[in-house]
Amino acid sequence: MTKKNAQVYSNYYSGQNIVVGNDNAEGESKRLHDFILGSWSWRIVNISPEIMRTPRDIACSYGDKKQTILDLYCVRSDLGNLLKALARLDEAKACYLKAIETRPDFAVAWSNLGCVFNAQGEIWLAIHHFEKAVALDPNFLDAYINLGNYQCVIVYTVISPSTSDAPSIRLQLENVVTSTVPNGCIDWIKSWLKRAVAAYLRALNLSPNNAVVHGNLACVYYEQGLIDLAIDTYRRAIELQPNFPDAYCNLANALKEKGQVVEAEECYNTALRLCPTHADSLNNLANIKREQGYIEEATRLYLKALEVFPEFAAAHSNLASVLQQQGKLNEALMHYKEAIRIQPTFADAYSNMGNTLKEMQDIQGALQCYTRAIQINPAFADAHSNLASIHKDSGNIPEAIQSYRTALKLKPDFPDAYCNLAHCLQIACDWTDYEARMKKLVSIVAEQLDKNRLPSVHPHHSMLYPLSHDFRKAIAARHANLCIEKIHVLHKQPYKYPREAGIRLKIGYVSSDFGNHPTSHLMQSIPGLHEKSNVEIFCYALSTDDGTNFRSKIAREAEHFIDLSQIPCNGKAADRINNDGIHILVNMNGYTKGARNEIFALRPAPIQVMWLGYPGTSGASFMDYLITDEVTSPVELASQYSEKLAYMPHTYFIGDHKQMFPHLKERLILTDKLSMKGKLADNVAVINATDLSPMIENTMVKEIREIVVADAKAKPVEISMKIAELPTTTPIETMIASGQCQMSVNGVVVQNGMAPTPVNTKTATGEEVPQNIVITTRQQYGLPEDAVVYCNFNQLYKIDPLTLHMWAYILKHVPNAVLWLLRFPAVGEPNLQATAQQLGLAPGRILFSNVAAKEEHVRRGQLADVCLDTPLCNGHTTSMDVLWTGTPVVTLPGETLASRVAASQLHTLGCPELVARTRQEYQDIAVRLGTDRELRELN
Numbered sequence: 001m002t003k004k005n006a007q008v009y010s011n012y013y014s015g016q017n018i019v020v021g022n023d024n025a026e027g028e029s030k031r032l033h034d035f036i037l038g039s040w041s042w043r044i045v046n047i048s049p050e051i052m053r054t055p056r057d058i059a060c061s062y063g064d065k066k067q068t069i070l071d072l073y074c075v076r077s078d079l080g081n082l083l084k085a086l087a088r089l090d091e092a093k094a095c096y097l098k099a100i101e102t103r104p105d106f107a108v109a110w111s112n113l114g115c116v117f118n119a120q121g122e123i124w125l126a127i128h129h130f131e132k133a134v135a136l137d138p139n140f141l142d143a144y145i146n147l148g149n150y151q152c153v154i155v156y157t158v159i160s161p162s163t164s165d166a167p168s169i170r171l172q173l174e175n176v177v178t179s180t181v182p183n184g185c186i187d188w189i190k191s192w193l194k195r196a197v198a199a200y201l202r203a204l205n206l207s208p209n210n211a212v213v214h215g216n217l218a219c220v221y222y223e224q225g226l227i228d229l230a231i232d233t234y235r236r237a238i239e240l241q242p243n244f245p246d247a248y249c250n251l252a253n254a255l256k257e258k259g260q261v262v263e264a265e266e267c268y269n270t271a272l273r274l275c276p277t278h279a280d281s282l283n284n285l286a287n288i289k290r291e292q293g294y295i296e297e298a299t300r301l302y303l304k305a306l307e308v309f310p311e312f313a314a315a316h317s318n319l320a321s322v323l324q325q326q327g328k329l330n331e332a333l334m335h336y337k338e339a340i341r342i343q344p345t346f347a348d349a350y351s352n353m354g355n356t357l358k359e360m361q362d363i364q365g366a367l368q369c370y371t372r373a374i375q376i377n378p379a380f381a382d383a384h385s386n387l388a389s390i391h392k393d394s395g396n397i398p399e400a401i402q403s404y405r406t407a408l409k410l411k412p413d414f415p416d417a418y419c420n421l422a423h424c425l426q427i428a429c430d431w432t433d434y435e436a437r438m439k440k441l442v443s444i445v446a447e448q449l450d451k452n453r454l455p456s457v458h459p460h461h462s463m464l465y466p467l468s469h470d471f472r473k474a475i476a477a478r479h480a481n482l483c484i485e486k487i488h489v490l491h492k493q494p495y496k497y498p499r500e501a502g503i504r505l506k507i508g509y510v511s512s513d514f515g516n517h518p519t520s521h522l523m524q525s526i527p528g529l530h531e532k533s534n535v536e537i538f539c540y541a542l543s544t545d546d547g548t549n550f551r552s553k554i555a556r557e558a559e560h561f562i563d564l565s566q567i568p569c570n571g572k573a574a575d576r577i578n579n580d581g582i583h584i585l586v587n588m589n590g591y592t593k594g595a596r597n598e599i600f601a602l603r604p605a606p607i608q609v610m611w612l613g614y615p616g617t618s619g620a621s622f623m624d625y626l627i628t629d630e631v632t633s634p635v636e637l638a639s640q641y642s643e644k645l646a647y648m649p650h651t652y653f654i655g656d657h658k659q660m661f662p663h664l665k666e667r668l669i670l671t672d673k674l675s676m677k678g679k680l681a682d683n684v685a686v687i688n689a690t691d692l693s694p695m696i697e698n699t700m701v702k703e704i705r706e707i708v709v710a711d712a713k714a715k716p717v718e719i720s721m722k723i724a725e726l727p728t729t730t731p732i733e734t735m736i737a738s739g740q741c742q743m744s745v746n747g748v749v750v751q752n753g754m755a756p757t758p759v760n761t762k763t764a765t766g767e768e769v770p771q772n773i774v775i776t777t778r779q780q781y782g783l784p785e786d787a788v789v790y791c792n793f794n795q796l797y798k799i800d801p802l803t804l805h806m807w808a809y810i811l812k813h814v815p816n817a818v819l820w821l822l823r824f825p826a827v828g829e830p831n832l833q834a835t836a837q838q839l840g841l842a843p844g845r846i847l848f849s850n851v852a853a854k855e856e857h858v859r860r861g862q863l864a865d866v867c868l869d870t871p872l873c874n875g876h877t878t879s880m881d882v883l884w885t886g887t888p889v890v891t892l893p894g895e896t897l898a899s900r901v902a903a904s905q906l907h908t909l910g911c912p913e914l915v916a917r918t919r920q921e922y923q924d925i926a927v928r929l930g931t932d933r934e935l936r937e938l939n
Contacts (some may be wrong), residue, residue, distance in 0.1 A: 073099040073100075073102040073103040073106050073109065074099070076095045076096070076098045076099035076102065076109070077095065077096060077099040077106065077108055077109045077112060079095045080092040080093070080094075080095030080096045080099065080109070080112055080113075080116075081112065083095060084112070084115065084116055084119070087119075089116050089119055089120055092112075092116050093113060093116045093117075096109045096110075096112050096113040096116065097113065100113070105136050106136075107132075107133045107134075107136040107137035107140050107143065108133070108140075110129050110130075110132045110133040110136065110143075111129065111130060111133035111140065111142065111143040111146060113129050114126040114127070114128075114129030114130045114133065114143075114146060114150075115146065117129060118150055118153075123150055123153055126146075126150050127147065127150050127151060130143050130146050130147035130150065131147060133147075134147060134199075134202075139206055141203055141206045141207055141210075144199050144200070144202045144203040144206070145199075145200070145203050145212075145213060145216070147196075147199040148196045148197075148199035148200040148203065148213075148216060148217075148220075149196075149216065151192050151193075151195045151196040151199060152192075152193070152196050152216075152219070152220060152223075155189050155192045155193060155196075155223075190224075193220055193223055193224055196220045197217065197220050197221070197224075200213050200216055200217040200220065201217070204217070209240050210240075211237045211238075211240040211241035211244055211247070212237070212241075214233055214234075214236050214237035214240065214247075215233075215234065215237040215244065215246060215247045215250065217233055218230045218231075218233035218234040218236075218237060218247075218250060218251075218254075219250060221233055222250070222253070222254050222257075227254055227257055227258055228258075230254045231251060231254050231255065231258070234247050234250055234251035234254060235251065238251065243274050244274075245270075245271040245272075245274040245275040245278045245281065246271075246278075246280075248267045248268070248270045248271035248274065248281070249267070249268065249271045249278060249280050249281045249284065251267050252264040252265070252266075252267035252268045252271070252281070252284065253284065255267060256284075256288070261288060264288065265285065265288055268281045268284055268285040268288070269285070272285070277308040278308075279305045279308045279309040279312050279315065280305075282301050282302075282304050282305035282308065282315075283301070283302065283305045283312065283314060283315045283318060285301055286298040286299075286300075286301035286302045286305065286315075286318060287318065289301060290318075290321075290322055293485060295322055295325065295326060295485060295488065295489060296488070296489060298322055299319065299322050299323075299489075302315050302318055302319035302322065303319065306319065311342050312342075313339040313340075313342040313343040313346050313349065314339070314348075316335045316336070316338045316339035316342065316349070317335070317336060317339040317346065317348055317349040317352060319335050320332040320333070320334075320335035320336045320339065320349075320352065320353070320356070321352055323335065324352075324355065324356050324359070325482075325485070325486065326486055326489050327486050327570065327598065329356055329359060329360050332356050333353065333356050333357070333360075336349050336350075336352060336353035336356060337353070340353070345376050346376075347372075347373040347374075347376040347377040347380050347383060348373075348380075348382075350369045350370070350372045350373035350376065350383070351369065351370060351373040351380065351382055351383040351386055353369050354366040354367070354368075354369030354370045354373070354383075354386055354390075355386060357369060358386075358389075358390065358393075363390060363393075363394065366386075366390055367387070367390050370383050370386045370387040370390065371387065373386075374387065379410055380410075381406075381407040381408075381410040381411035381414055381417070382407070382411075384403050384404075384406045384407035384410065384417075385403070385404060385407040385414065385416060385417040385420070387403045388400045388401075388402075388403030388404040388407065388417070388420065388421075388424075389420065391403060392420065392423075392424055395825060397424055397427055397428050397825055397827045398428075398827055400420075400424050401421065401424045401425065401428065401430075404417050404418075404420055404421035404424060405421065408421065415444045415448065415456040416456045418440070418441070418444065418456070419441055419444060419445075419456035419457050420456070422437055422438075422441050422465075423458075423461055423464075423797075425437070426464055426797045426800075427795075427796065427797040427825060427827075427828065428796075428825070428827045428828050428831055429796050429797075429799060429828040429831040429832045429835070430831050431800075431801050431831075431835065434800075434801055438465060438466055441457065441465055442465065442466060442467060442471075444456060444457075445457050445467060445471055445475065446471070449471065449474050449475075449478075453478075454478050454479070454482065455474075455475045455478055457475060458475075458479075458591065459472075459475050459476040459479055459590075459591040459616065459619070460590070460591050460592060460614070460616075462475050462476075462616070463615065463616060463872070463873055463896045463897075463898040463899070464797065464798075464800075464872060464873060469637075469639065469640035469895070469896075470640075472616065472617070472640065472896070473617055473619050473640055473641070473642060474619065475619070476591065476616065476617055476618055476619025476620070476642070477619035477620070477642065478619075479591055479597075479619070480597065480601070480618060480619050480620035480621070480622070480623075483597045483598045483600075483601040483620070483622075484601050484621075484622075486570070486598050486601075487570065487571070487598050487601050487602050490570075490571040490602075492571055492574075492602060494603065495574075495578045495602070495603060495604055497578075497583075497605070497606040498581075500581070503536075503581075504532075504533075504534055504535055504536040505534060505535050505536070505583055505584070506535075506536045506538065506580065506581055506582050506583045506584070507530070507535055507536070507537055507538065507582070507583065507584045507585075507586065508537075508538040508539070508540055508577060508580065508582040508584070508585045508586065508605065509526075509527065509537070509538070509539045509540065509558075509586045509588060510540045510542065510564075510577075510585060510586060510587055510588060510589070510596075510599065510600075511539075511540075511541065511542060511588035511589055511613060512541070512542035512543040512589055512592075512593070512594025512595065512596075513543070513588065513589070513592075513594065513613065514539060514541045514543065514550070514551050514554050514555075515543060515545070515546035515548050515550055515551045516546055516548045516550055516551075516765055516767075517550075518877040519588060519612065519613050520550040520551070520554065521550070521655075521656060521660065521766060521854065521877065522612065522653075522654055522655050522656055522877060522880070523588075523612060523654055523656065524550050524553050524554055524656050524659075525553075525557070525656050525659055526654070527539055527554055527557045527558035527559075528553075528556075528557030528558070532559070536559055536560075537558045537559050537560070538558065538559070538560040538561075538562065538577075538580055538582060539554055539555070539558040539560070539561045539562070540562050540564050540573075540577065541555075541561065541562070541563045541564060541565060542564055542565055542589070542594055542595070542596050543565055543594055544563070544565045545563070548765070548767055549762060549767035549768065550767060560580070562576065562580075564576070564596075564599075570596060570598040570599050570602065571602065573596070573599050574599050574602035574603075574604040575604070577599070577604040577605060578604035578605070582604065582605040583605065583606060583607060584605065584607045584608075584609060585600065585604065585605035585607070585608045585609070586608075586609050586610075586611050586627075587600055587608065587609065587610050587611070587613075587614075587618070587623060588611060588612055588613035588614075589613050589614060590610060590613055590614020590615075590616065590618060591614060591618075592613060592614055597618075597620070600620070600622050600623060601620070601622050603622055607624055607625070608622060608623050608624050608625075609623070609624060609625040609626065609627055609643075609646065610623055610625070610626045610627065610643060611626075611627040611652070612627075612652070612653070612654070615873075615876065615896075615897050615898040615901065616896065616897050616898060617640060617641040617642050617643060617897075618642060618643065619642045620642060621642070623642070623643050624643060624644060625643050625644050625645070625646040626641055626643040626644070626645055626646065627646050627648065627652050628645055628646070628647065628648070628652045628897065629647050629648045629649075629650065629651050629652045629904050630647050631651070631893075631900060631903055631904040631907050632651070632652060632653075632897055632900045632901055632903075632904040633645050633647075633897055633900070637895055640895070640896070650907075650908040651904040651905055651907070651908040652904070653876065653880065653901055653904060653905055655877075655880040655881075655884065657858070657880065657881070657884040660766050660769070661766070661769070661855070661858055661859070661884065662690055662769055663688045663689055663690045663769055663770055663774070664688055664858065664859060664862070664884065664885060666688070666689070666690075666692055666722075667686050667687065667688050667722070667862065668686070668687040668688075668692050668695060668696070668722050668724050669682045669683070669684075669685070669686055669687075669722065669724065670684075670685040670686070670687060670724060670725075670726055670729060670732075670775075671685075671724070671725045671726070671729075681785075681786075681865065681933070682937075683778075683862050683863050683864070683865070684777065684778050684785045684863075685729065685732070685775065685776075685777040685778070685779075686775070686776045686777070686862045686863070687750070687773060687774065687775045687776075688770075688773075688774050688776070688859065688862075689770075689772070689773040689774065690769060690770075690771070692722070692773070694748050694773070695745075695748055695750075695773055696722070696724070698745075698746045698747060698748050731743060731745065732745075732750065732775060732777070733777075733779060735750075735752055736752060736754070736775075736777060736779050736780050737779075739752075739755070740752060740755075741755040741757065742755070742772070748773065749772060749773065750772075750773050750774075750775050751770075751772040751773065751774045751775070752775065752780075753774045753775050753776040753777075753780065753856065753859060753860070754776070754780040754781070754852075754856065754860075763855055764853040764854070764855055764856065765853055765854050765855070766853075766854035766855045766858075770855065774859070776859055776860055776862060776863060777863070778863050780860075781820070781847075781849050781860065781863065782847060782849075783818065783820060783847065783863060784818060786816070787816050787817060787818050788814055788816055788817040788818075788865050788866070788930045788931075789817070789818055789820050789863060789864045789865050789866075790807070790810065790811075790814075790817055790818070790819045790820065790864065790865065790866050790867070790868050790926070790930065791819070791820040791821070791861070791864035791866070791867050791868070791882070791887070792819070792820075792821055792867060792868050792869070792870060792875070793821075793822050793824075793857065793861070793867075793875065793878050793881070793882065794822075794824070794870050794873075794875045794878050795822075795824045795825075796821070796822075796824055796825065796828035796832070797873075798870040798872055798873040798874075798875075799832070799870055799872070800872045801835075802871075802872075802919070803870055803871060803872060804832065804835060804836065804839070805839065806868075806919055806922060806923055807819055807868060808836060808839040808840065808841055809923050810868070810923055810926045810927055810930065811841055811845050811846075812840065812841070813923075813927045813930075813931075814926075814927055814930035814931055817845075817930050818844070818845055818846070818847055819845065819846045819847070819868070820847050820848075820849065820864060821846060821847070821848050821849075822848065822849055822850070822851055823848050823849070823850055823851065824851050829848050832846065833846060857881065858881045858884060858885065859885070861881060861882040861884075861885035861887050862885045862886065862887070864882070864887050865887070865929070865930070865936055866887065866888055866889075866890060866926060866929045866930060866936065867879070867882045867887050867888065867889040867890070868890055868926055869889050869890060869891035869892070869902045871891070871892040871893070871894055871899055871922070872894070872899065873896075873898045873899060874891060874893075874898060874899055874900070874901045874902040874903075875889075875901075875902060876898075876901045876902075879891075879901070879902045879905055880905060883905060883906075883909065888911070888914055888929060888936065888939035889902055889905075889906060889914060890914050890916065890922060890925050890926045890929065891903050891906065891914065891915055891916065891922075892915075892916040892917075892918075892919065892921075892922040893915065903915045911939060913925070913939075914939065
């Protein structure tokens, strides 16, 4: 037995003498203390039963006897140790303080008191007492180790109070909001790490072969970014203690940071060989497996870590992330909640749970999670970015921009936040530093693709940026591969497609947009128009019933309508499709909201095709064909598609306007006999109805002339316009100015086409055909009656600087023209107006209107003279809407599918002269149409 151990036993026995009530306790204690330190060996057998009494027994005896504590510092200190072991911290603290009062230079008591303060959460006081201990005893090894440990703890507490599994300080130093750091100084944090290094180095001077201290010192080097030094120090710890699993685990962390993933994996495995229940190694190895795409192995390791340590909050959170990736959202939610139960300030878990809730369409729940994560850790860049995504998806673009910028301030190298911010700025038409932003965005995507990472640019946004076709296809392919990874865990055998002779061709349409959505506005009649003797139609809805006529029409006219939203498991949904015997399965979502491409990845049908809903390639090996046309997707551009191209004879694009808006086929153009308005354009005031005869017969309308719009082959007339003259239009103008919903003209009810409250909601959405006579005027939208009105009704994100430059050129060359845009969104209006004025356009040359319901949106297109398409990404449904009203569209096709749809529509309509080949030609066509009224009327 060493002298040090004798001291321990002596102190234990001294505590026993006090609590048993010996009348000469002080003397007896001192006698035993001196005796044991001297010739103790022959008596050790006799005193061992008392020494071996448990701390609880001794402390209870002390409490029961209520003896006065003697001023013997060592006794006080040892009794404090016993009480501390029983978590009776206040009593332990009193003992240590009394010991220090008796002997102020008793370094051990100062150090022990530091441990109590730490246990009570008083880390600053703990550090102060450790510093006092080493000042009193410069050779106090344990005090130096504690000092180093808690100097690190104080930094973790300031930087990341969000999790018990402290993340790397180094990775966050650059990202700290200064208000979260004392005195707002990041250097303060670095100085504490330096102090920790000094404490550990002093401990190593006292004990050079202390493996644990080498391991702790290596951890600080790692946090300081001295990765190579950290690796060397971890190796020294392992050299001193080869069976040191913690050191192997931490060494692996450092190696992984250096990109040496194979070596890191070996170290984790070594740690697990030494200690198969080493939870940190199980968790960290699982992280590597997840990053490598071995989802099942990662899941197994996370579960093993939780089996070993059920209260491992980080493992719960990581497992939840994998489950979310697999689409097991309810299980993921359960593990996130468990992580938060274990560690209520686990900001990462809150943020990731928000992502899961967002995927489950619980937007309010997601918002609360992100907000809570930020409350816990204001410097949490990912949470700010996730909060921004909620704002972005909800249309709160200014709030989204602010949150993305906060995230980037905290974490400048944050590709997801940068690319999403770029998209928000595109939506808002904020082109500040546009060229530099595009250049950086392209470089981010290039690096991510080179490193086989999921790109931060979404496939649906890729056509907005100057990316190569190969990049766009690769972006889509990465997302397709994610779908394949998700289905691997289902362990499903490939489907069989038995051939049955004599049966009809079975076609299945799959969409989340069977309802009030542009996709249904375009194709709602298609299921009922198939030749039922040859084709059997199945429609598979991925969304719940929204109660609209669009949904009910599709459900009614398709032979089979299946609501797959009630079958959330992709494997079971694919089983249903395969059991239905589908021959051709049509993907109408692509990578748009609500898609379930995992169903297609399972290949439930022998032929799977893309059509209509997504303007680009899927990049997926599980999609065979893209239904398109030779103008939209010319053969010379076929390399940008992963699918084979299936050409329609004319345009692949369709519209249901003939069924939805028959009242727009006939129009009455009003002029006022008592004013000069008779000289105005034919689209200043327009009346529409399915039957205009009551208006003509009962309102003293004088018919001037009739214009019939038909093609050269004399096909049935599609649009008939009657130019009529009213005695006065003042009553109509008064109705519009006052916001009345309708008025009566000689007993004929005329409805205000821009009424604040629609007379019939279903007619407003396009679900029903209006039965009233409806008037639409430029006055309603603040449009000049004597001007040439150019329009574009697309979302503003489709406008780029080059497009606005072309539009400014056109307006300058047609002095009496205005450009009519939509507040789509409103945040873009001031930015576009400011840029237009910088280009030399006077205020008032660009006018904005609010977004309107579908029927009004289409009908008001009659008021425009020319639609100027957006070359970057055409109007697809929007161009079809405008063309249906007889307004010509000028377009400039690019190379992407999204930039060529309007050209396809115009070629099909026999208007190739409206398709420009260059920017100058686009401008020239638009100027000619603006200055030549007869040319406009011909188009």
